[in-house]
Amino acid sequence: xxxxxxxxxxxxxxxxxxxxxxxxxxxxxxxxxxxxxxxxxxxxxxxxxxxxxxxxxxxxxxxxxxxxxxxxxxxxxxxxxxxxxxxxxxxxxxxxxxxxxxxxxxxxxxxxxxxxxxxxxxxxxxxxxxxxxxxxxxxxxxxxxxxxxxxxxxxxxxxxxxxxxxxxxxxxxxxxxxxxxxxxxxxxxxxxxxxxxxxxxxxxxxxxxxxxxxxxxxxxxxxxxxxxxxxxxxxxxxxxxxxxxxxxxxxxxxxxxxxxxxxxxxxxxxxxxxxxxxxxxxxxxxxxxxxxxxxxxxxxxxxxxxxxxxxxxxxxxxxxxxxxxxxxxxxxxxxxxxxxxxxxxxxxxxxxxxxxxxxxxxxxxxxxxxxxxxxxxxxxxxxxxxxxx
Numbered sequence: 551x552x553x554x555x556x557x558x559x560x561x562x563x564x565x566x567x568x569x570x571x572x573x574x575x576x577x578x579x580x581x582x583x584x585x586x587x588x589x590x591x592x593x594x595x596x597x598x599x600x601x602x603x604x605x606x607x608x609x610x611x612x613x614x615x616x617x618x619x620x621x622x623x624x625x626x627x628x629x630x631x632x633x634x635x636x637x638x639x640x641x642x643x644x645x646x647x648x649x650x651x652x653x654x655x656x657x658x659x660x661x662x663x664x665x666x667x668x669x670x671x672x673x674x675x676x677x678x679x680x681x682x683x684x685x686x687x688x689x690x691x692x693x694x695x696x697x698x699x700x701x702x703x704x705x706x707x708x709x710x711x712x713x714x715x716x717x718x719x720x721x722x723x724x725x726x727x728x729x730x731x732x733x734x735x736x737x738x739x740x741x742x743x744x745x746x747x748x749x750x751x752x753x754x755x756x757x758x759x760x761x762x763x764x765x766x767x768x769x770x771x772x773x774x775x776x777x778x779x780x781x782x783x784x785x786x787x788x789x790x791x792x793x794x795x796x797x798x799x800x801x802x803x804x805x806x807x808x809x810x811x812x813x814x815x816x817x818x819x820x821x822x823x824x825x826x827x828x829x830x831x832x833x834x835x836x837x838x839x840x841x842x843x844x845x846x847x848x849x850x851x852x853x854x855x856x857x858x859x860x861x862x863x864x865x866x867x868x869x870x871x872x873x874x875x876x877x878x879x880x881x882x883x884x885x886x887x888x889x890x891x892x893x894x895x896x897x898x899x900x901x902x903x904x905x906x907x908x909x910x911x912x913x914x915x916x917x918x919x920x921x922x923x924x925x926x927x928x929x930x931x932x933x934x935x936x937x938x939x
Contacts, residue, residue, distance in 0.1 A: 628874025831910025
């Protein structure tokens with residue numbers, strides 16, 4: 551019999567249905583620990599949390615529990631990129647090598663920042679076989695991607711830069727500002743807005759981090775079954791994009807101090823749902839929240855302007871990207887507005903902005919699902935959210 555779980559937090563009465571769906575997921579053992587948060591026109595209207603931060607169910611999930619959000623981190627990295635555009639320091643149509651000269655190696659002199667941001671650069675994988683620990687060595691990884699040849703003619707197709715996205719855009723940020731992506735984000739956005747979101751987690755916060763479960767295998771009949779492709783087609787772009795460096799060889803890597811402390815701007819942000827909702831809430835309201843300007847309206851328009859749509863060479867399904875943000879597709883949407891923009895994280899986490907409805911949404915959890923795109927749990931929560939408006 552499923553254990554009765556107390557749902558904690560606050561919500562406006564009109565969003566009772568969101569709480570009911572959240573509670574139902576725990577009742578059906580679809581969650582271990584999780585949190586969901588929503589802002590409307592910049593105002594918090596839902597902040598709920600429940601469950602446990604550990605597998606043994608001895609450590610209750612708290613309001614300030616942090617958890618790894620995998621690729622939901624990419625939306626934060628994209629926001630930093632657009633902020634540099636607003637500051638006049640970055641041009642999306644400028645060549646990457648203008649900011650990072652070493653990047654021009656191996657025929658890449660003409661690749662633009664925009665092509666990095668929308669996954670058209672053909673740099674989704676590195677050919678050189680790397681050691682597992684290379685993942686945590688920034689210089690090793692940026693040298694590897696700088697030396698890499700594009701795997702297709704840039705601009706002709708797209709494939710999810712699952713891991714390389716963070717090093718590619720993160721190094722552009724570092725070359726321009728002299729700061730790592732995590733530090734730039736902390737200084738420019740996290741601290742001014744009070745966001746409990748970290749890319750490169752200070753050890754003083756490790757005690758607040760929830761254990762995140764391993765990604766389970768997809769059902770055998772899943773189409774596509776990325777796990778099966780990785781295991782049976784080692785030369786595929788899918789396998790190469792996800793498995794080099796082969797960090798699966800490091801036991802329980804996503805729960806190690808090394809993972810938490812590293813800056814992986816594609817995949818290891820640690821956050822609360824409320825932090826994600828607050829940032830996206832600003833982007834849903836013209837870029838401002840509580841008198842602080844996150845982005846200009848022009849950059850928000852750029853962020854969600856479709857750059858790519860079609861079969862993804864890595865994920866093997868249809869994907870859509872704006873400039874740095876993933877856009878909704880049928881079966882992987884963020885609600886009824888196909889102009890919403892954000893980013894999901896492997897296994898379930900999700901953040902998005904819907905400017906037409908003024909919505910900022912954040913969902914985090916530590917029981918990972920088999921999904922790469924939008925998981926059934928945040929999908930059900932967003933359905934309940936929009937039905938409540």
